[in-house]
Amino acid sequence: MRTKKKCSKAMRYFKRTVFCTLLLFLALIIFFELTVRDRLELAIIAEIKTVSHTAINNAVEDYLNTNSGICENLMHIDVADNKQITSIREDMYNVNSLKTQVKNISQQYIDDMMRVDGIDVKLGNFSGLTILSDLGPYIHFNIESTPTVSCEILSSFESAGVNQTLHHITLEVYVDIYVGNPIRIESVSFKTKYEISQTVLVGVVPSTYGMISRY
Numbered sequence: 038m039r040t041k042k043k044c045s046k047a048m049r050y051f052k053r054t055v056f057c058t059l060l061l062f063l064a065l066i067i068f069f070e071l072t073v074r075d076r077l078e079l080a081i082i083a084e085i086k087t088v089s090h091t092a093i094n095n096a097v098e099d100y101l102n103t104n105s106g107i108c109e110n111l112m113h114i115d116v117a118d119n120k121q122i123t124s125i126r127e128d129m130y131n132v133n134s135l136k137t138q139v140k141n142i143s144q145q146y147i148d149d150m151m152r153v154d155g156i157d158v159k160l161g162n163f164s165g166l167t168i169l170s171d172l173g174p175y176i177h178f179n180i181e182s183t184p185t186v187s188c189e190i191l192s193s194f195e196s197a198g199v200n201q202t203l204h205h206i207t208l209e210v211y212v213d214i215y216v217g218n219p220i221r222i223e224s225v226s227f228k229t230k231y232e233i234s235q236t237v238l239v240g241v242v243p244s245t246y247g248m249i250s251r252y
Contacts, residue, residue, distance in 0.1 A: 053229035078223070081178060084156045085214060086224050089184070093210055097231055100139050107131055108234040111206055112192065125192070125204070135208070136188040143210060147184040155179045185213045197237060206234035
């Protein structure tokens with residue numbers, strides 16, 4: 038009889054232990070879903086943007102170093118006999134070549150850095166507390182992502198004096214990254230720009246120059 042009672046008490050104790058363990062495990066899952074997961078996603082998205090910016094910087098720098106003379110051939114300036122600028126024409130072949138190559142290289146660099154290297158996030162960033170940010174060991178994540186990159190070439194002018202104008206050529210890179218792991222499927226989008234050329238256009242010096250002030 039005593040043996041049966043001991044077995045019965047041991048079984049009840051075992052059941053209670055299992056029940057409490059499962060209850061604690063369920064509470065941890067709920068806590069993770071309600072608090073930690075959102076902070077984890079924000080930390081991962083921020084790191085994805087940082088890694089992507091680095092990849093794009095490397096892609097643009099590598100392309101321009103390999104094709105050092107292409108920036109000079111993006112725009113053609115037509116000058117009249119009196120040295121007055123008559124028109125500025127885009128070289129569509131070079132412009133499209135730059136956009137296509139930078140897009141392809143950027144996508145490849147982002148994909149390599151995400152799939153091969155992954156990302157590392159400090160453990161303290163998951164807490165959401167400023168005092169704990171960037172503290173603790175790194176947690177490594179392998180990222181499953183699909184990057185999509187597009188580029189645009191912008192031309193703008195800025196006055197630089199009485200008869201001088203600065204001509205800027207800017208490369209804008211638009212990035213959309215669809216992330217499937219380890220966070221919920223989400224699109225991370227951002228854009229960045231690089232000034233790849235700056236030219237001083239000198240025109241004819243005017244015989245009269247004045248400035249109208251509103252005061």
